[in-house]
Amino acid sequence: MPQDTLNVALIGYKFMGKAHSQAWLKVGKFFDLDAQPVMKVVCGRDGAAVGEFAERWGWENSSDNWQEAIASDDVDLVDISTPGASHCEMALAAAAASKHVFCEKPLANSLEESKQMLAAVRKAGVKHMVNFSYRRCPAISLAKQMIDAGEIGEIRHVRCTYLQDWLVDPDFPMNWRMRAESAGSGAHGDLGAHSIDMARYLAGEIDEVVGTKKTFITERPAEGTSDGLTATAGEGTEKVTVDDASLFLAKFAGGALGSFEATRLAPGRKNHNRIEINGSKGSLVWCFESLNELEFYSTSDPGTQQGFRKILATEGDHPYAGSWWPPGHMLGYDHTFTNVVYDLTQCIASGKDCSPDFQDGAQCSAVLEAVNDSEKSGSWAKVEQIA
Ligand SMILES: NC(=O)C1=CN([C@@H]2O[C@H](COP(=O)(O)OP(=O)(O)OC[C@H]3O[C@@H](n4cnc5c(N)ncnc54)[C@H](OP(=O)(O)O)[C@@H]3O)[C@@H](O)[C@H]2O)C=CC1
Numbered sequence: 249m250p251q252d253t254l255n256v257a258l259i260g261y262k263f264m265g266k267a268h269s270q271a272w273l274k275v276g277k278f279f280d281l282d283a284q285p286v287m288k289v290v291c292g293r294d295g296a297a298v299g300e301f302a303e304r305w306g307w308e309n310s311s312d313n314w315q316e317a318i319a320s321d322d323v324d325l326v327d328i329s330t331p332g333a334s335h336c337e338m339a340l341a342a343a344a345a346s347k348h349v350f351c352e353k354p355l356a357n358s359l360e361e362s363k364q365m366l367a368a369v370r371k372a373g374v375k376h377m378v379n380f381s382y383r384r385c386p387a388i389s390l391a392k393q394m395i396d397a398g399e400i401g402e403i404r405h406v407r408c409t410y411l412q413d414w415l416v417d418p419d420f421p422m423n424w425r426m427r428a429e430s431a432g433s434g435a436h437g438d439l440g441a442h443s444i445d446m447a448r449y450l451a452g453e454i455d456e457v458v459g460t461k462k463t464f465i466t467e468r469p470a471e472g473t474s475d476g477l478t479a480t481a482g483e484g485t486e487k488v489t490v491d492d493a494s495l496f497l498a499k500f501a502g503g504a505l506g507s508f509e510a511t512r513l514a515p516g517r518k519n520h521n522r523i524e525i526n527g528s529k530g531s532l533v534w535c536f537e538s539l540n541e542l543e544f545y546s547t548s549d550p551g552t553q554q555g556f557r558k559i560l561a562t563e564g565d566h567p568y569a570g571s572w573w574p575p576g577h578m579l580g581y582d583h584t585f586t587n588v589v590y591d592l593t594q595c596i597a598s599g600k601d602c603s604p605d606f607q608d609g610a611q612c613s614a615v616l617e618a619v620n621d622s623e624k625s626g627s628w629a630k631v632e633q634i635a
């Protein structure tokens with residue numbers, strides 16, 4: 249139903265909790281909205297910590313009981329910003345209470361759970377969106393427009409690398425991201441999920457994969473306290489139960505070949521989320537470490553002038569950029585989240601479907617799982633296509 253306010257319940261208040269809170273706070277100031285978000289309630293397990301967070305960030309209420317909080321008549325949208333193991337239970341409860349659902353990536357820790365989530369939101373008839381936030385970097389949205397307009401022709405190669413180095417120190421202590429029961433997988437699902445989504449967005453569906461994963465550091469200091477990505481060491485050690493790195497090749501339904509590498513053990517690479525796409529008429533390259541820049545090579549340029557040109561996606565007619573600062577003024581990490589909740593709010597207010605939705609989330613899970621199947625069988629694995 250079209251409505252002029254959107255009451256939000258956020259679950260999780262650390263890394264993504266902050267990223268989403270700043271987005272909900274700012275979106276109505278920079279964008280013209282058909283419904284105004286109201287920051288109703290933020291939830292977590294630690295009541296005192298979530299209470300302080302609510303006060304600092306302007307949430308009306310806080311709760312250490314997300315089940316009770318999201319069931320309230322006051323809530324229209326449940327925003328899930330917790331580790332992957334909790335996404336399915338939370339999304340199913342939200343859908344059962346007829347709330348729209350916005351969920352962090354990866355949609356779930358398994359394909360089976362992702363499918364259950366998709367079925368639940370479809371049955372409830374609520375809007376659903378998964379936060380593949382990099383789609384909303386203006387340069388990536390621009391790349392999509394250029395590919396759809398035929399600027400690089402038929403796509404032949406998709407080269408994705410998502411490299412970080414925050415786990416290179418063997419003394420970095422455990423947190424939930426290194427446990428299979430909370431994270432599902434390591435770099436594979438955490439970073440690989442973003443690359444798979446960007447590749448699907450820009451180059452279409454993946455049909456078959458072959459790949460492997462590796463854990464280089466198999467034991468780490470136990471977790472003391474942790475806050476987002478950082479942690480202090482506690483007593484003793486704990487076994488790491490996820491991969492440090494994942495590597496796979498892909499065949500796309502449209503005929504392209506792809507390669508995907510994800511690791512948290514690449515010294516010097518901080519958030520090196522890079523994609524290069526080569527087509528019959530040109531190439532596009534983007535890396536998050538220079539997120540405003542899109543490199544474009546066109547075979548249509550005069551021969552003497554051919555070369556990669558750098559497009560700064562900061563002009564008024566570039567996607568999202570015109571709602572922010574005057575031309576040429578850079579956007580950062582936080583803006584992408586605000587761009588996401590802008591689209592989410594407008595879809596809910598107008599009754600349109602959101603994108604990427606839980607079908608996209610489940611399709612990404614299918615690719616991640618096919619890589620696991622391939623690793624077990626030692627051969628190419630077909631990717632299940634999710635209707
Ligand atoms: N789109 C993107 O670019 C990014 C996405 N992510 C994704 O966001 C999600 C969250 O990651 P991140 O914010 O980094 O994680 P953090 O560890 O920073 O925060 C997790 C939050 O969830 C809460 N929480 C954990 N378990 C539960 C539970 N069972 N019930 C209620 N609250 C719970 C924690 O609070 P408490 O301990 O009090 O319960 C904490 O506030 C993950 O799915 C991750 O993959 C992460 C980073 C970037």
Ligand SMILES: O=C1CO[C@H](CO)[C@@H](O)[C@@H]1O
Nearest residue numbers: 353412438439442477519
């Ligand atoms: O985009 C991202 C940046 O890095 C984080 C830590 O590895 C990821 O969880 C996340 O999805």
